Amino acid sequence: MIVFLDLRRGCLIFLILFGISIVTSQQNGGENIFKLRPGVESDKLNFKLANNLIVIPVSVNGEELSFILDTGVSSTIIFSLGDDKKLQLSNATKIYLRGLGDGEPVEAIKSTGNTLEIGDAISANHTVYLIFDETIDFSPRMGFPIHGIIGYDFFKNFIVDLKYSKEVIKISNPKAYVAKKCRKCYQTSLDFNNGVRPYIKAQYGVDKRIDLNLLIDSGSGSALWLFENKTLGIKVPEDSYREFLGKGFNGDIHGARSKIKALHIGKFTMKRVTASFPDSVYIQGISTLQRQGSLGGGVLKRFDLIVDYPDQKISFRKNRFFKQPFHYNMSGITVEHAGERLTKVYTREDKIKPERIRSGQKANNAIVIDYTFGYRYSMEPNFEIVNVRPGSPAAHAGLKRGDRILSINGKNAYEYQLEEINNLFFNKEGKRIRIVIDRAGVRLNYSFFLKKVIE
Incomplete structure (x- = not known):
């Protein structure tokens, strides 16, 4: 069976600013559900923070892979394996994904009944999508292998404590979780808009604050994306420049880069925040009255978060990254x-030997270092x-x-x-x-x- 899935509705696909939505029918009961092993109520695992993105180890049918943890993605997607990985997928069906613009659909494989493991969390009946498109590959942009992304499937049944400052994740069974009082935290509700993507309320500006409804997108390495909307007063600041913002299925995404005076999340205020404004052609199909942008890793990493999908709430506590200024690429x-x-790599071998003592000389335990230079070829x-x-x-x-x-x-x-x-x-x-x-x-x-x- 060949199925066409439409990704254009309410979706942006970025390079390191990434958000993929796969429109599917309601999932069967028991599918894509992570559970902790019997007798385990919580688990901790280390992650790698790179380019403001969270990279976690994920086992797919026994094969160890590296995934980006992306709150903005609805399904589990594999887009790169490399020559050293061999992955067996069950119940495979060819599908086609339509991306931004009017380009040709991208071929992919939908596979059901797979086993995924993340630490002590296991999903025994999991659907994954394998995409065959080199443009959707994080590895060249990250500098090390990235095989896929996972989001809602992982978050939906746990309380997830994301400590960006320590690069540690703690996942807990909601029934056994005991919340700690935190006077320095800001807690607010998550709005899923009858879907699987989390949104929060924020504001930007100084004298006149503009209300924002932002997608929480940990799969975006950027700080903030805003969608122009004259009705709401969201516009590109005069102090801005044109920039390549990322890649989608059908090519490069361009727009404006600037800084806004202030971004407010509850009681926390961040000043001079770097913001990206994609050209309107790339956000066709997104209602800018309902969603005004995305909150990416460049902002999220400044907080330690407690993400509670089951109870639809999130807690922010600023960490050691909070006061860091927002930078941008000044080279171009x-x-x-x-x-x-x-590559020819030059080497130097140091040979250490005792100094020879001639007859009548006083011994001083001196040594002589003999340098031998050479080279080797290396990948x-x-x-x-x-x-x-x-x-x-x-x-x-x-x-x-x-x-x-x-x-x-x-x-x-x-x-x-x-x-x-x-x-x-x-x-x-x-x-x-x-x-x-x-x-x-x-x-x-x-x-x-x-x-x-x-x-």
């Missing part, structure tokens, strides 16, 4: 991990520029899309993690970036200075 380039390349990470913002410092310097980075500021590119490279571009204004690239086999040197586009 977007870098991805682009596989590996054969090392390859990093590529995938986007250059027009008019940016990198563009003025001459860097282009497709350039492969060899070194940055005198350090070999393969000695960096991808997140470390990106962090260099969020540094202080005026910092010099010296970069050596490979363009079609030619080695080229460039230099530019980081420059603020918005204050």
Whole structure:
């Protein structure tokens, strides 16, 4: 049987700003339900915080994979396995997914009856969607393997304590959970709008506050997405710039990047928050009167959260990240991990030997260090520029899309993690970036200075 599923309704699909919705019929009883093992009332597991995203280990039919924990996604999706993973899926059916725009539908597989394990939580009858589309692959953007995303299926039956500050998740059986009093917390209700995605109320502005209904989207590495709405007074600030915001099924997503004066969540106020405003063509089908944007990991990581889907509420407590300023990329380039390349790595072997003592000399226990230099060939990470913002410092310097980075500021590119490279571009204004690239086999040197586009 071939089924067409429509993703265009009420959905945005981003690169690291990601939200996928699969429109399905009501799930059968017992399907996609996580339960703790018998006798276990709670469980803790560590996660990796990378690019403001939560990455957790998930076992699918016995195969260990890495998933992004995404409150904004309704179904469990696998989009990348790699050559080292072999996954057996049961009851597979071919389907097609329609994305943003008018492009061709994307082929996928719907599989039922799978077993998923996250720590001591098990789902024995789980539906997953395997998507065959290279554009929906987090791994190049994260710099390490990401195989899928999971959200509502995991949250719906637990109370989930997300400690961004310690990179720890605690999941609890709601019947055994005992809430602690927290005077420093702000608790508010979650609105699911008769669906599976959580929304909260917020406000932005200083003198005149504008009410917002925001999707809580932990699968977005951005801080805040806002949808322009003249009726509500939501518009792009004059102090803004055009930017590549992410990728969807049918190509790149562009819009404006700026900073808003203040964002208010209950009693907490964050100032000069980075905000993205996608062009209207990408949000067709979304009612901007009902939803005004998304709250992403760039804001969420500043709090330790207690997410209670069963009782439809959420608690915010600010953590050590709260006072960090909101930064943005001042270089104008977007870098991805682009596989590996054969690299000549120079080595030095230190040989330590006792100093020879001639007859009549006084022994002083000295040593002589003999350096032996050589090299070896090794497969090392390859990093590529995938986007250059027009008019940016990198563009003025001459860097282009497709350039492969060899070194940055005198350090070999393969000695960096991808997140470390990106962090260099969020540094202080005026910092010099010296970069050596490979363009079609030619080695080229460039230099530019980081420059603020918005204050």
